[in-house]
Amino acid sequence: MRTEFVASLVEAARADPSIWLVTGDLGYGVLEPFATEFPERYVNVGVAEQTLAGVAAGIARAGGRVFAYSIATFAAYRCWEQWRNDVAEPGLPVIVVGVGGGFAYGVHGYSHHALEDLALMRALPNFAIVAPGDGPEARALTFDLARRPGPAYLRLGHTTGKPLGAHREPARVGEPRQACLGATVSILATGGALAPAFEAAGLLDERGTDAGVVSVHTLRPLPGTLVGRIVRDCDLVVSVEDHRRTGGLASALFEAGFAPRAPWIHLAAGERVDAVGSAPYLHAEHGIDAVSIAEAVVTGLRRRAA
Amino acid sequence: MRAVTERARRIREHVLRMVHAADASHVGSCLSCVEVLAVLYSGALRVRPEEPDWTERDRFVMSKGHAAAALYATLADAGLFDVRELATYGGDGTRLVGHVAAVVPGVEVSTGSLGHGLPVACGMALAAQRGSLAWRTVVLASDGECDEGSTWEAALFAAHHSLGNLTVVIDANGIQSFGRVDDVLRLEPLVEKWISFGWEATEVDGHDVAALDAALRHVGERPRCVIARTVKGKGVSFMENDLAWHYRSPSDAELADALAEVRA
Numbered sequence: 043m044r045t046e047f048v049a050s051l052v053e054a055a056r057a058d059p060s061i062w063l064v065t066g067d068l069g070y071g072v073l074e075p076f077a078t079e080f081p082e083r084y085v086n087v088g089v090a091e092q093t094l095a096g097v098a099a100g101i102a103r104a105g106g107r108v109f110a111y112s113i114a115t116f117a118a119y120r121c122w123e124q125w126r127n128d129v130a131e132p133g134l135p136v137i138v139v140g141v142g143g144g145f146a147y148g149v150h151g152y153s154h155h156a157l158e159d160l161a162l163m164r165a166l167p168n169f170a171i172v173a174p175g176d177g178p179e180a181r182a183l184t185f186d187l188a189r190r191p192g193p194a195y196l197r198l199g200h201t202t203g204k205p206l207g208a209h210r211e212p213a214r215v216g217e218p219r220q221a222c223l224g225a226t227v228s229i230l231a232t233g234g235a236l237a238p239a240f241e242a243a244g245l246l247d248e249r250g251t252d253a254g255v256v257s258v259h260t261l262r263p264l265p266g267t268l269v270g271r272i273v274r275d276c277d278l279v280v281s282v283e284d285h286r287r288t289g290g291l292a293s294a295l296f297e298a299g300f301a302p303r304a305p306w307i308h309l310a311a312g313e314r315v316d317a318v319g320s321a322p323y324l325h326a327e328h329g330i331d332a333v334s335i336a337e338a339v340v341t342g343l344r345r346r347a348a
Numbered sequence: 349m350r351a352v353t354e355r356a357r358r359i360r361e362h363v364l365r366m367v368h369a370a371d372a373s374h375v376g377s378c379l380s381c382v383e384v385l386a387v388l389y390s391g392a393l394r395v396r397p398e399e400p401d402w403t404e405r406d407r408f409v410m411s412k413g414h415a416a417a418a419l420y421a422t423l424a425d426a427g428l429f430d431v432r433e434l435a436t437y438g439g440d441g442t443r444l445v446g447h448v449a450a451v452v453p454g455v456e457v458s459t460g461s462l463g464h465g466l467p468v469a470c471g472m473a474l475a476a477q478r479g480s481l482a483w484r485t486v487v488l489a490s491d492g493e494c495d496e497g498s499t500w501e502a503a504l505f506a507a508h509h510s511l512g513n514l515t516v517v518i519d520a521n522g523i524q525s526f527g528r529v530d531d532v533l534r535l536e537p538l539v540e541k542w543i544s545f546g547w548e549a550t551e552v553d554g555h556d557v558a559a560l561d562a563a564l565r566h567v568g569e570r571p572r573c574v575i576a577r578t579v580k581g582k583g584v585s586f587m588e589n590d591l592a593w594h595y596r597s598p599s600d601a602e603l604a605d606a607l608a609e610v611r612a
Contacts (some may be wrong), residue, residue, distance in 0.1 A: 082478050085509075092498035093467050093505050100471020103457070104479070124498075127461055128468055132450060 043203035044072045046181040052076050054188035062101050066094040066112040091116050095124030102134040114140030114156035129193045130166040137187050137194045144234035144284025145324040146200035157311050161289025163195035170194035171261040175236025177203025179259050182212035199234045206240045216263040224254025227339050228273040232258050232291045234284040241332035266298030273302050278342045282309040282330050307342050352557045356386040360583050360610045362421035368603045370438030376581040376593035378418035380521040383555045385422040392564040397427035400453045406483050409457050411465020412490040413447040420444050428454035463496030470502050473514040487516045492524030495533050506571040507546025514571040521580035523591050542573040554578035583610050
C-alpha cells in the first residue's frame with residue numbers, strides 16, 4: 043500500500059509543484075522515488091515528530107501542500123497538539139500520512155500498534171480522515187487528497203494492497219465503496235479490516251449467506267445517510283475495524299446519523315495490550331479476523347430469526 | 349533611536365492599560381519584550397503596515413504567545429490596525445485574543461502553547477531557502493520556552509539546513525511561570541548551547557534599542573540566536589523582577605503609578 047501511495051504522490055507532484063514530502067526519518071525503500079525526483083521538495087527531519095509537524099505547517103504557510111509521513115503511532119500521537127494548533131486551527135493543507143494503521147506492524151509490538159489514531163485525528167477540526175482498505179483505494183485517495191483543500195489524516199496499511207472487490211471507478215474521499223454486493227448482510231469495514239471483511243464474505247458465501255462488503259474508507263466526511271441507503275434492505279449490519287471501539291468507525295457512523303433498521307454489530311479491537319504477533323494472528327486474538335466476523339454474522343442472523 | 353525609545357514608551361502605556369482593562373495576566377512577560385518589538389517594527393523587520401500580506405514581507409512569529417498584549421500594541425502603533433481597538437483586548441467576541449491570534453492584521457501564526465513557533469518558523473525559512481525567496485523569518489521566544497524539547501529539535505534542524513534566513517530572539521527575563529529559570533530548569537550557559545547546536549549566538553541588553561537593532565539586522569550563513577537579557581516587568585519599578593506579575597493585573601492605583609513611571 044505504501045508503494046501505491048508514493049507512486050500516486052509522485053504523479054501528483056509532477057502536476058503540482060507545490061507538493062512537498064516531509065518524513066520523520068522513516069520510509070526506507072519506499073520514499074526514494076519522490077526524494078530523487080523532487081529533492082527540492084523533500085526533507086527528512088530526523089526522529090523528531092514535533093519538528094515534522096511544525097516544519098510541515100511552516101512549509102504550508104509558505105505555499106506548500108505538504109505530506110508529512112511517519113509510522114501511524116508516531117505521526118498521530120507524538121505531535122497531536124501540533125496538528126491541533128498549527129494545522130487544524132488554521133486549516134492548512136497538510137496531509138498526515140500514518141503508515142501501519144491497526145496491527146500492521148504486528149510483531150513490532152504495542153508501541154507500533156495504531157489502535158487509537160482514528161479517534162485522535164478524527165477529534166481534530168477540519169481534518170479529513172481516510173483509511174484505504176486496499177491498494178487501488180490508497181492510490182486513488184492519495185491522488186484525491188493531493189487536490190483537496192485543508193488538512194487530512196491518511197492511514198495506510200502495511201499490506202500488499204492487492205485489490206479487494208469491485209473498483210468501478212477511482213475511490214473518492216467521502217464516498218464509501220461497495221466492494222461486493224450482498225442482500226442479507228452488510229459488512230462495513232475500514233482500513234486494515236477490509237481484508238478480513240472480504241474474506242469473511244467469502245466464508246459466508248460458501249455457507250449460502252449473501253454478504254456484501256462496503257469499504258468505508260473515509261471517516262470524515264462520512265455520509266451517514268448514504269451508508270444507510272446502501273444497507274437499507276439488509277437483515278444484519280456488521281461494522282469491523284482494526285482500531286479500538288472508542289472513537290473509530292462505529293463511533294463515526296453513529297455520529298454521522300447512521301441508524302440502520304437492522305441490528306448492528308460493532309466489531310473492534312479489544313482493550314488488551316499483551317498480544318503480539320503477525321497482523322492476521324492479532325486480528326484473530328482480537329476477534330476481528332474473517333472467522334470471527336463470519337461467526338458474528340451467523341450468531342446475529344440466528345438471533346434475529348429467533 | 350529616540351523614535352524607537354518613544355515607540356517603546358507608547359507600547360508600554362498601551363500594554364498597562366490593556367491588561368488593566370481586561371484584568372489580564374502576563375503584564376510582566378509583556379513589559380520585558382517591549383524594546384525587542386519596538387526595534388523590530390521600527391525597521392529591523394521589512395513589513396508594510398498598509399499591506400500586511402505583502403508577499404515579500406519578513407515573517408515574524410511571536411512564539412511567546414502569552415505576551416500578546418505587547419504584540420497587539422506594537423502592531424497598532426505601527427499602523428496595522430486602529431489603536432482604539434486595543435481597548436477590546438480580552439473582551440467577549442474580540443479578535444485581540446489573550447494569546448497571539450493570527451486573525452489580527454500583521455500576525456503570522458497563532459501561538460499560545462510554548463515551543464510551537466520555532467518549528468513552524470523553520471518550515472517557513474526552509475521553504476524560503478529552497479525557493480530562493482529573500483524574506484527572513486524572525487521568532488521571539490521566551491527563556492522558559494527553551495525547556496520544551498521541540499525548541500532544541502528545531503535548533504538542530506535549522507543549523508543542519510543552514511537556515512541563515514532565520515533569527516530567534518530569546519526574551520531572557522530569567523523568570524518563568526512558577527519560579528526563576530535558574531531554580532526550575534537551569535539554561536545557562538545559554539549562548540554556548542546555541543553555538544554548540546551550530547547557530548551564531550550573541551547576547552545583548554534586551555532594553556538597549558541600539559544594541560538590539562544592530563543584532564537584529566545582522567544576517568549570516570547560519571541561523572542566528574539573539575539572547576536578549578531583559579527584566580520581567582521592565583519599566584515599572586514595583587513590577588520588575590517579580591514572579592507575581594506573571595499573573596497579577598494592576599489595580600486602578602497601580603495602573604496610575606505605573607503610567608506615571610513610564611511617562612517620566
